[in-house]
Amino acid sequence: MAGKRVTATQVAKAAQVSQATVSYVLNNKSHTRIPEETRQRVLEAARELNYTPSAAARALRLGRSNIVLIVLPDWPLGYAMSGFVDGLTDQLEQMDLQPVTRRLKQGVPVEELWKAIMPAAVLLLDRVAQGERQAMERSGVFVAHGLLWDAEHTDNPLLARGTLVGSLQVEHLAARGHRRLGYLAPVAEHDQVFSRLRIEGAEAACLDLGLDRPVVQHTDLTAAGVAAALLRWWDVPTAQRITAVCAYSDDYAFALLSAMRGQGLAAPVDIAVIGADDIPLGPFADPPLTTIDHEQDVLVTHLARVLQAGIDGDEPPATPPLHPGLVVRSSA
Amino acid sequence: MAGKRVTATQVAKAAQVSQATVSYVLNNKSHTRIPEETRQRVLEAARELNYTPSAAARALRLGRSNIVLIVLPDWPLGYAMSGFVDGLTDQLEQMDLQPVTRRLKQGVPVEELWKAIMPAAVLLLDRVAQGERQAMERSGVFVAHGLLWDAEHTDNPLLARGTLVGSLQVEHLAARGHRRLGYLAPVAEHDQVFSRLRIEGAEAACLDLGLDRPVVQHTDLTAAGVAAALLRWWDVPTAQRITAVCAYSDDYAFALLSAMRGQGLAAPVDIAVIGADDIPLGPFADPPLTTIDHEQDVLVTHLARVLQAGIDGDEPPATPPLHPGLVVRSSA
């Protein structure tokens, strides 16, 4: 029952070398020159015995595992965020790291978790107490802040992308001739980083294009809330009415389209609607949703490099340019 | 920099006992009677020093960690599955287990992963090679099969629920007077377990109610595919047309509603549509979607108990009755 784990010692015996040599070969420690012939013998034996080093032993010895802990926020991951995590998982896998995710409830300390796992690095996708971050770093864990709530975000690609999304939405609407825009934003606290960034991006684009700032309406994702937001936009003199809305996300865009139907309003003629995130349901909206696609690849690759550099104690690579793209369907 | 980890030895010193005693107290080893006074001193010292045992050391000693590895399938997790994982995470957390998830690409062996982590238990939410499962079990890891593809599913609550969902859909439609039903099912391989179960459930319910078996159309989640499926249902003599459709999921229901609009057909008058999963976007469909809610709590609690029992080597608890519920809106 309790299967016998294959250890380095057994590999050593099979390869007729010492256990230390096995370790050297398997970890590519070049500081000790191992003759090719010996190397091969060891590799061969390891393969034959189906040897996998004990992560626990290595972690105990080194003081940290090769796990990368991705801390997920305490709200349902949307399609975009899931894709992001999946992409990152792939990248990390290829770098011999073991990415692993864990959703953390608001307020629950990460401490027990990271001390238990002793990861090589932690990627925080949720806010975490200042003290906790420092505690991790003090004990040698590299901490990457997916969302750097309390600092300038110019260097954080995940956040930088947020403003880009808002700008793109506005640019497309402006190109279609719209001059008076609305922004439909969430109130839920967990969405506020992203929504604030997207609104900032939208405002900046409006400024660039000589438009008025978008009229922002905040609401939660309920039929009543969105309907009320719509009325606030609509209950003004006709000449002042907005003609297009940037929705914070495709979900909000769906909700707005639904509220518009309730009022006998249609997109894009009465109000053009553009979403963000490009969820799979987008083509099935009525009318099919125009939206922004995130183009995760660049971001994900970059973040994997940041993590690796952090673990190795190297300088972080420069942030690459991001290119979220427009997906034009019929709603705007 | 390399922060000094607090070890049991330091706690022992502070509490003026041996390190072994610290271990006994902290692990509640009752086989050795520790006087309350000593216990308190140890507990106090541990708290004061902010001691967290090294999982690596414990794992090395015990041959396994207290991590529960949840292996996610290689496709985007839907809303329902995400909720399930989140719920399970909460439960496991409370049992002093460390749930952690990892998506695994099709064909990539789990071996490296579980050998590295040496989890107390693994919950497989994806198909995995027979040999891999056995290898895990042989080395003492308890393996729970979230999806038992190759065996009877009567005992697997996750799968049992699948048939229940299909039955519920049919029962609601029948109660509304529908006699000729369609079932809109995916072709994507990853959805086939669930869709097969739901169809089985629907067929069983039809049999019970004296209806013909539902006319099943398989398609992928694209506008063209779903439109074609709709036409196949519709291009028959009027008297033979179906009057209602069970969609495999809310996503498919959205797609069908969209295709129906394209043909000038409306729900529920021309065709009533019922989905499954109760995604947040449901209320914003046109018309708002009638669907099935999974009621995750019972399932999640049960599964957590199964895992705990497996780890402790106890008998698994009996499967509790599940109660997915109807969410009636306007589409059916």
Add this chain to the structure above:
DNA sequence: CTGAAAGCGCTTACAG
């Protein structure tokens, strides 16, 4: 170029 040995921080039989 290779091996013997220390030590990472635990748990648990065993001896006092």
Add this chain to the structure above:
DNA sequence: CTGAAAGCGCTTACAG
């Protein structure tokens, strides 16, 4: 009731 000690499987200075 409590402590000294072995040992889990590694990595890595150190000695040969």
